[in-house]
Amino acid sequence: MMNDVIFVEERETNESHDEQIYLDIQVKGIIEKYVCARCWGTLIATHAHQYHYLVFCPDCGPGFGFHTRYFAQTKQVYSYWDYVEAFNNLKDVLGLKEKPFDENKALKDLGY
Secondary structure (H helix, E strand, O other), X not given: OEOOEEEOOOOOOOOHHHHHHHHHHHHHHHHHHEEEOOOOOEOEEEEEEOOEEEEEEOOOEOOOOEEXXXXXXXXXXXXXXXXXXXXXXXXXXXXXXXXXOOHXXXXXXXXX
């Protein structure tokens, strides 16, 4: 998990413009490769200071860190297959049916 603040130490050179461009490229790469560690949502970056960006999730706010996008996608695939396996194992026990939900039958069963 990564920290929310991305920065490059300020140097006393005339290459500050080049460093700013390099930092912009780094931040764009982080936003493309990482997602929020809490909700796996897309990250955004705000320019905080000359060599500082705050990268965070707009839904959760700063302070939750990052996970790689690949990790989040892999976890989502595993979660889906866990759901399919649980559904198949428990459908007879819990009375789950693969048929579409019939609203009229449900209301009739409830006495309406």
